[in-house]
């Protein structure tokens with residue numbers, strides 16, 4: 312199994328507090344990493360560092376055996392980051408958001424109507440995103456997963472606000488991505504339905520001043 316992403320000895324300090332130190336991890340194709348920990352532990356910070364959106368104090372992140380900074384184009388092509396706030400344009404409709412986002416992602420072939428149907432938003436296409444519910448806005452944001460060609464998905468709390476059907480839909484999409492040798496790093500306060508070799512877990516916890524990784 313080839314290594315997709317590797318974090319080497321990462322240390323992050325925010326607002327004078329050490330969130331993690333010398334944290335290393337490795338993830339291969341077909342594997343999913345669940346980053347766990349209480350509120351404020353540093354899970355989003357770790358994901359943002361792995362996504363290249365934040366610099367660690369120390370350490371490096373490698374993709375396909377190369378340091379992040381060596382090949383920004385490869386990085387952009389092979390990673391997809393979706394943050395915990397649904398990044399939708401409030402004044403645009405669901406359909407316009409899908410057009411806008413897929414163009415921004417360089418996915419010219421995308422059929423936005425089909426995508427709308429896939430994520431269960433057909434019938435809501437003319438409503439500005441700001442008038443949609445939290446779960447419906449999340450579905451717009453997650454629709455990117457249905458056309459993404461990136462090997463590594465980095466997803467911060469993707470299940471938040473989704474109903475049971477939305478969660479099932481997302482699990483199915485994850486399953487397909489893993490079967491195609493994709494990799495996923497995510498945070499979630501809910502348990503995942505994978506187990507065994509495919510699933511890796513890391514838990515960031517602060518016991519008094521001691522940092523604990525499992």
Ligand SMILES: Nc1ncnc2c1ncn2[C@@H]1O[C@H](COP(=O)(O)OP(=O)(O)OP(=O)(O)O)[C@@H](O)[C@H]1O
Pocket residue numbers: 325326330348349350351352353354355356357
């Ligand atoms: N922009 C920032 N500047 C300074 N400190 C920050 C910033 N963003 C987050 N922090 C701090 O970093 C710590 C970790 O935040 P982070 O968002 O990574 O936690 P988390 O584990 O994802 O939490 P949650 O489960 O609540 O989403 C928190 O104490 C937070 O206050």
